[in-house]
Amino acid sequence: MFCETNSNVSEVVLYTKCPRKVYFASRNETIADDIKKPYIRHLLLKELALSCAEIARSQQEMFPLLQTRVEEIVQEIITIYSDELEHIDENQFKDAVEDVYEVLPAIAANLKSQSDEEMIELITPVEIEPLMHSDKLNLTGAPSAIVFHDNQKIPLLIKTSNAPKQGVWKNDRIPLAAYSMLAEETYGQPVNSAVLFYASQGQARPVRIRPAERREVLNILKRIEKIKNGKMPQAKRGKLCVYCPYEHMCESQGDSLASKFF
Ligand code: SF4
Structure with a gap:
């Protein structure tokens, strides 16, 4: 088995935003928030x-x-x-x-x-939010949907943020790779592509999954396991910290010397 601890693709997404968020979320440091x-x-x-x-x-x-x-x-x-x-x-x-x-x-x-018919095929769900699990990766997750394209069942992820001019945002490639790896094991077929649908603009973007992204998913899973076992990762401070529900806790932890090398 690749990792001892089971992880979810949502934790992989959280890691790409800030590894320290995974630390607080894994300790059930949930913050009651109104539905906005x-x-x-x-x-x-x-x-x-x-x-x-x-x-x-x-x-x-x-x-x-x-x-x-x-x-x-x-x-x-x-x-x-x-x-x-x-x-x-x-x-x-x-x-x-x-x-x-x-x-x-x-x-x-x-x-x-x-x-055209190809684009419609790329956004036609054949399954909606299927819960998939990989024993090999110890990873679970549910993409927005599965679509059928080029004789493959491939994951579709719906995002409601703005689309880039071309392709997809770099961070969005990581969950797409993770869902592709899950789909491969679930359906017993190679999955080398995925689709991102930017819903607020009605833009479908097919994505080729590259080895670099698969490698990155594996690396992130290893780091998430360490975080869940108690390693505090370095704070990824930036302008989005003011919207972070963990800001208060994060500031009180500071940046330990150990976390800088993690
Ligand atoms: S406050 Fe900033 S650095 Fe700290 S957990 Fe939140 S996003 Fe990460």
């Missing part, structure tokens, strides 16, 4: 993204179809995410829905401009 508008917006767009292939395939005017689908999602979302949205603030919810309506013209335009 960006998270509700994210959930709404994620649900919409799962219907985009069907809408693109319909060959009808896309904007009204997207509007109708958002109306349905608004009714369904509390049932789908009943735990997460239990104590939702009504105003935050309304603002999030408005935000989603604002991006519909851009989604419709991009879906229209890219809607």
